[in-house]
Amino acid sequence: xxxxxxxxxxxxxxxxxxxxxxxxxxxxxxxxxxxxxxxxxxxxxxxxxxxxxxxxxxxxxxxxxxxxxxxxxxxxxxxxxxxxxxxxxxxxxxxxxxxxxxxxxxxxxxxxxxxxxxxxxxxxxxxxxxxxxxxxxxxxxxxxxxxxxxxxxxxxxxxxxxxxxxxxxxxxxxxxxx
Numbered sequence: 001x002x003x004x005x006x007x008x009x010x011x012x013x014x015x016x017x018x019x020x021x022x023x024x025x026x027x028x029x030x031x032x033x034x035x036x037x038x039x040x041x042x043x044x045x046x047x048x049x050x051x052x053x054x055x056x057x058x059x060x061x062x063x064x065x066x067x068x069x070x071x072x073x074x075x076x077x078x079x080x081x082x083x084x085x086x087x088x089x090x091x092x093x094x095x096x097x098x099x100x101x102x103x104x105x106x107x108x109x110x111x112x113x114x115x116x117x118x119x120x121x122x123x124x125x126x127x128x129x130x131x132x133x134x135x136x137x138x139x140x141x142x143x144x145x146x147x148x149x150x151x152x153x154x155x156x157x158x159x160x161x162x163x164x165x166x167x168x169x170x171x172x173x174x175x176x177x178x
Contacts, residue, residue, distance in 0.1 A: 003031065003038040011052035013085045016107040016124050018045040019132070020099050028098045035107075035126050045102050046095045052081050060095070070156065071149045078105065078146035080153060088150055090142045092134045101132065103139075105146040111139055 009032050011018070017033040021040070030048050032039040041048060050060040063079040078090035086106040093100040103122065110123040113136035120139045121131050132139070 003040050005040045005042075007041070008051075009039055009041045009048055010055060011048065011081060011087065011089075013082075013087055013106075015087075015104055016126075016128070017101065017103050017122070017130065018048050018089075019101040019130070020045050022099075026098075033124075033128065033130070044098060044100075046091070046100055049079070049081070049089060049095075049102050052087075053079070056082050064095075067149055071145075071152045073145055073149060076142060076145075078142070078149050080150075083150075083153060083157070088146055090146045092132060092139070092142070103142075105143065105150065108143065111136065111143065 009030070012034075014034045014036075015032060016035060019031040019033065020028050021031045022028050028044055030041045030043055030045045032041060032048070046060070053060045053063055058081070060079065063081070064077045067073050067077040067079060076091050076094060078088060081087040081089060088105040089102045090105060091100050091102055107124045107126075108122060109125045109127075112121045112123070113119075114121050114131055117136040119131055119133050120136045121129055122139070123129050
């Protein structure tokens with residue numbers, strides 16, 4: 001798969017990973033993996049994630065604070081850019097670190113340790129594979145934390161939907177009894 005260089009990129013439900021790629025003089029660029037295409041963008045992965053958050057009327061800082069509120073996760077917090085479309089991402093390092101990449105929880109099929117667990121192979125649902133320089137244990141922890149966050153957030157949303165449903169049903173009953 002060839003990589004296209006583009007000026008900007010909008011994260012979508014097709015985005016599987018935004019990887020940090022060191023270039024020259026300590027600078028990095030983002031390599032974006034989609035289901036059918038790869039792109040390079042002259043910015044950091046975290047900057048792309050923050051831009052995506054802003055597209056949806058949010059901010060990365062705000063989503064991280066929301067994650068803390070929902071699940072008490074404070075470090076390397078997973079975020080829901082748009083939960084309705086399954087855009088849950090987690091960082092591979094502290095987001096202030098230039099080497100931080102972001103992985104889509106929704107697209108990961110399986111992970112396996114490489115080099116006695118010092119690196120990790122990510123296998124995506126479309127069978128694409130990448131190897132990242134992050135320990136297997138760290139990635140496994142991030143996947144589990146993201147799953148717990150998703151579960152907690154989904155439960156909150158379900159309770160709200162149930163309350164609205166009950167209210168609407170009661171309103172219909174009241175209207176029938178009039």
